Amino acid sequence: MMIRSRYLSRTLRPNFLVLQTVRTFYNRQIDYYDVLGIDKYAELKEIKLAYFKMARKFHPDTNKTVDAKQMFELVAEAYDVLSDEKKKRDYDETGSSSERYGGRSQGPGRQSSDSTYTPEQMYSTIFSTGEWKGETEEMARQDFHVNYAGTDVSREYIANISFEESITGTNVLLNVRVAGTCNKCMGSRSELGYTGNVCPYCEGTGEETIKTGHIVGRKECSYCLGEKIFYKFKCIECEGLGRILYVRPYYVYIPPGTEHGQVMRVEIDNKVLDIPDEDVERERVLYVTASVKDSPFFTREGLDLLSYIRLSPAISILGGTVQYEGLTRSCDLSINVGTSSHTTLVVNQAGVHSYGCSGDHVLQTMIKVPKKLTWRQRRRFLKFAQLESSEYGSVHGVENELDHKYNVNPLTPDKIVNSVIRKAILNKEVLTPWQILVQKYDACIALLQKYNFI
Structure with a gap:
């Protein structure tokens, strides 16, 4: 012990x-x-x-x-x-x-x-x-790295919005910190039932004596701040300052076409803040920085939007119409016959609309292949596969309709009777009987002219 x-x-x-x-x-x-x-x-x-x-x-x-x-x-x-x-x-x-x-x-x-x-x-x-904890009045861009943590009045705020909201515009709720008249003492700076007295430090003059080397001067009293009145029993809520910080929700409008990192100057409506009225109306201004999240579907280049559009195999082959629902425009999009993948389609004035200017929406086509087919779809695709040539490969278990004609005789045929097959294999045009007669007549005339019989 x-x-x-x-x-x-x-x-x-x-x-x-x-x-x-x-x-x-x-x-x-x-x-x-x-x-x-x-x-x-x-x-x-x-x-x-x-x-x-x-x-x-x-x-x-x-x-x-x-x-x-x-x-x-x-x-x-x-x-x-x-x-x-x-x-x-x-x-x-x-x-x-x-x-x-x-x-x-x-x-x-x-x-x-x-x-x-x-x-x-x-x-x-x-x-x-x-x-x-700071004591200064509302000053823009003062110690933002400290004030942003919520320890003082700050005029700079960051609005987190999605990519779609930045294109179409939205309202963002911010918890703003503003200085206003104390709602307990109503600016009197003293506790309820108490008032201030004459400052004992400057004896009510509002000034005090300072010494700089051998020079003596007068300046504002640092005890009563030149007000000549000292408050002994200060308001507990505002600590004798007469003003406190209020945290109020406030909606800020983000205009369409806002880019990432764009700073907007917003004037606050004092009536919306729901704080005690002041003798002199103060102009309260916020500086809102837009933080736009990346989108997995869209990419922005200036006023133009870039994205992909999926097409079914039937529409890509036969053509048709697709109902287009964009961020700033809706219309029927026409698809041409035989549209392949990675074809560029441009929708006019369907991009970013900002300050009277409009961009375009650039679409890259993608063929959407179904993972599972019904028995009807499978039967149709098998028929289509039987008509395709084997130049780009063959489907497993599907034979081409012309394959059996090549497998009849592996040797070179002496004569091909079918004119369609002869034209496909020998790449020769089939002549009509009249064309054959004309060719023989021309050959006889040429022979007679050769031996000077004509």
Whole structure:
């Protein structure tokens, strides 16, 4: 038991080295180079590396010592000054930061109108932890990789649609995050039954004194943000900001002919969001990026669509009409006689319709062979196979009707009586009796002329 108590007291004991460092810096002007452990002529790579090591060491999530949070904020302040070329030059000349003052709980060197990060935000942004919650108003394309995870207001959304929906157009439901007046305090920023008082930090002036080297100036109070009123009992819902983030379903219309990766600017109708009305109507805009899935049936080339059409053997041989049902047009498609596979058919104005322009639908024919035939179909096909020549092969178990005529006599025949067979085999034209008589008459005349009898 004694050993366990000693172990707990040793583990819960604060880091005296950190306490000594903080107390030493508290009583004198802070040297940012000493905080990061670098010299005055260090390059930006060395500054970033030093900040990385110190931030990892004193991050409150991993370091549970008493003064870890103060040291983490001090390291962030040093990096904020030394990483900026202008701030670093001013610090080297005056020996102090140009924004050194108190009044905010978000860390040193933080102005009310400052758009930079707090120590936690800076750490999360650099190391991509994405654990901080933004306070800024709606700004397009600000830290999209962080805001898209749902930790802040984002104006960029991705609409996942199918290929068919991108051609015909559709409505996509998005859960948008918009900032609006708090529905509990209605923008008063205080709890119900409480009001704000005069700011004790600036005594109701709305300004505070700042010191830059040997120059003293006045600026907006960082305690009451220049409003001269301080809210002690802040609204729990909005944490005293008067505005909160709402997640509302909103339908976005995707026009026909939308391509993959196309970005559309959509103005939000505030009446549809169902949030409290504001004194000044804010223009809310979304940037929707279309993500079109690939289709197993269609391919797009500009405004033209490419796909395949299946034809039965009967229609491909005898021709006919096929009822065409496209994405943008329906009609009766005429098939010519003897249409073979991979024949190109073009359906006019059946492609993509976008902004008054229309493309075509290019079809490649494919012969659909039935896997199983009925006994009627089989008997018809057997008859057709018996009439085919053996030039392209023969069907198993089916003999050609002319095969037996060639197998009667394997020798060369002396005389072929059938004129059809003689013409097919000898490739000679069969003469009529009149043609034979004319040939004999011409031969006699030629013979007489030869011996000068005529």
